[in-house]
Amino acid sequence: MVEKIIALWSRVREQRPLVHHITNMVVMNDTANITLALGGLPVMAHAKEEVAEMVGAAGVLILNPGTLTPYWIDSMLIAGKRANELGIPVVLDPVGAGATQLRTESCLRLLNELKITVVRGNSGEVGALAGMGGVVKGVESVVEVDNPADVAGALARQYKLTAVITGKRDFISDGERTICVDNGDPWLKTITGTGCMSTTVVGACAAVERDPVLAATSALVGYGIAAELAGVRASGPGTFKVALFDEVYNLTAEKIRDKARVVVL
Amino acid sequence: MVEKIIALWSRVREQRPLVHHITNMVVMNDTANITLALGGLPVMAHAKEEVAEMVGAAGVLILNPGTLTPYWIDSMLIAGKRANELGIPVVLDPVGAGATQLRTESCLRLLNELKITVVRGNSGEVGALAGMGGVVKGVESVVEVDNPADVAGALARQYKLTAVITGKRDFISDGERTICVDNGDPWLKTITGTGCMSTTVVGACAAVERDPVLAATSALVGYGIAAELAGVRASGPGTFKVALFDEVYNLTAEKIRDKARVVVL
Amino acid sequence: MVEKIIALWSRVREQRPLVHHITNMVVMNDTANITLALGGLPVMAHAKEEVAEMVGAAGVLILNPGTLTPYWIDSMLIAGKRANELGIPVVLDPVGAGATQLRTESCLRLLNELKITVVRGNSGEVGALAGMGGVVKGVESVVEVDNPADVAGALARQYKLTAVITGKRDFISDGERTICVDNGDPWLKTITGTGCMSTTVVGACAAVERDPVLAATSALVGYGIAAELAGVRASGPGTFKVALFDEVYNLTAEKIRDKARVVVL
Secondary structure (H helix, E strand, C coil), X not given: CHHHHHHHHHHXXXXXXXXXXXXXXXXHHHHHHHHHHHCCEEEECCCCXXXXXXXXXXXXXXXXXXXXXXXXXXXXXXXXXXXXXXXXXXXXXXXXXXXXXXXXXXXHHHHHHCCCCEEEEEHHHHHHHHCCCCEEECCEEEECCCCHHHHHHHHHHHHCCEEXXXXXXXXXXXXXXXXXXXXXXXXXXXXXXXXXXXXHHHHHHHCCCCCHHHHHHHHHHHHHHHHHHHHHHCCCHHHHHHHHHHHHHCCCHHHHHHHCCEEEC | CHHXXXXXHHHHHHHCCEEEEECXXXXXXXXXXXXXXXXXXXXXXXXXXXXXXXXXXCCEEEECCCCCCHHHHHHHHHHHHHHHHHCCCEEECCCCXXXXXXXXXXXXXXXXXXXXXXXXEEHHHHHHHHCCCCEEECCEEEECCCCHHHHHHHHHHHHCXXXXXXXXXXXXXXXXXXXXXXXXXXXXXHCCCHHHHHHHHHHHHHXXXXXXXXXXXXXXHHHHHHHHHHHHHCCXXXXXXXXXXXXXXXXXHHHHHHHCCEEEC | CHHHHHHHHHHHHHHCCEEEEECCCCCHHHHHHHHHHHCCEEEECCCCCCHHHHHHCCCEEEXXXXXXXXXXXXXXXXXXXXXXXXXCCEEEXXXXXXXXXXXXXXXXXXXXXXXXXXXXXEHHHXXXXXXXXXXXXXXXXXXXXXXXXXXXXXXXXXXXXEEEEECCCEEEECCCCEEEECCCCHHHHHCCCHXXXXXXXXXXXHCCCCCHHXXXXXXXHHHXXXXXXHHHXXXXXXXHHHHHHHHHHCCCHHHHHHHCCEXXX
């Protein structure tokens, strides 16, 4: 598994996939920079007039309704349908699902009207979409679901996708296989957008790998290791964030081989 | 006073209030990160369909029309009215009031149609709202008002709120009491969003403290001390900004006790 | 030439021009901060109701359709027409021209309906506007034009403006004179918004200098030197970006005199 993860990170750097984001205004700069740091090419485009054309050049489409309005959801549907036609993977980050009706319903609409490849959210968000508990306050999971592996599996089976719940442990499930990743760092909770960035990393990996479980696992192992290394250099959230971009950029096969912590459940 | 300030910063960290921002696109990432650094939970949400529901879960609502359009002002009114019904404090940052008619009038509309708890702006912005002088160019106060304490007091009395003018000295007035804070650092002027972030800190403090004068004073003392400590580590605006997030996160009772500079006028 | 460049950077710091941006959501924070770092005053304003009034106070207008919708293009036209009436320079950054029909056509519309002073783009973007080759994927030039000096010259003559192509070498042409700048650093390619920031620097220089070729040359020499100095301090894209703001702020006459690499072709 670890050698596959290493190979996948190399493939992203070689193929430089275009990662088309329709995402929130809070994290656009960070998700663009993390895309560049891991070797992809970012683009943020949300105009209804261009999203279908833009996604046609992309390796993956990321949908993140963190500062949604109905206009943005419509754009996501246009781009998503085109991505589906072209066989381009679509990754959904259901930011704040469970916090308001608009967020929950918009995410469910995306899940129902599009073929989503991977959903990546926190415990409460994925719980809200699966109808299996958790509490979301704003965009934060303040009450965790009881059995994240089960919740991920249930959502995966319901929508025929790969569901990822990130947190202290990360759970990845396609409804049959479930994988746990224990890489990561407590500093990730102290800055905004670290979940959104993990979704971008998952997307970039999905652009170069047909198996979404392997793509998501590879993404979270590499990103988690980078966070651990950044944590060593951090004296607060400001320095942690700066170091995180450096460490994603500087991630090597050796670091992944030394530090990967993956368990197949 | 200093012990009250220390206690208030602890309360923010314990209670972790949700700070609902309807704010500008330039600073969203920074204001979200400063919220996390001081112990709150940020959310940015501006869709008319969800702002009333979102603010219902919040400890405070921040209104910042820095990149306003009429849509965003309408959302602020919807959210603000719901916050007023629920007794949730509302903090206004009148970015660029005085620079264009749209900005001045939109801020006055928010002041007239909502019950605002605190207004926090620079000298020119608050002067423009009070009709008492100052010149704003873009979002910068290029000519200061003559007597900031008087201007803050006048605005406070006119709208029955707490008015805060930040600058080299910060003035906080509810129309009766006026307090001066002398913490802060010249580097704050070299990066964008430091005013907006100070408003967020004021808001987070107002979420856990009924007296808006004490909340604003505590916020500006703590934020100003963090800025002073960040200034020591800075070799330019880039390193200053990174250090500012670290220092807000690492602020302690001891640092506040050592460095607080508050004067009751 | 070098002494003129030094004098021009001093003039920006003395005159502090207001740099009115109608720009994309990804880089707003960075372009605001680079404006402050080089001594200007940034403002981001895009509401149709205020752009004409705001640009009236500005030294330059920057148009950057990186996250365009038709609304934003309309605002750019309103602001641009007012800038033209007032004789305020207008700088266009054609982000992603060539990548989608909406982007190419919107940039051509701005070129045709406004008097643009400077266009600053990458090789593929300027090639697309000139109809002379290059390939843009997302917002990145993935195939360069063959003769950037010729392409810049052609676009300059066609629209009577100064065209700037940045890349490993930067080319500046008004259709008669062509200048090459060899300052810059490979780290610039590893973070988003470094092109947009260079446009902002060009704009700030154009606000205080009537000759757009000298303004653009000065901007790219100074910014490129700052990038070289930041590169020395970088251990990855995160630390590079932080250092870049510091080094633009700390740029001195001595550094420009030591390191400027300009060739008149």
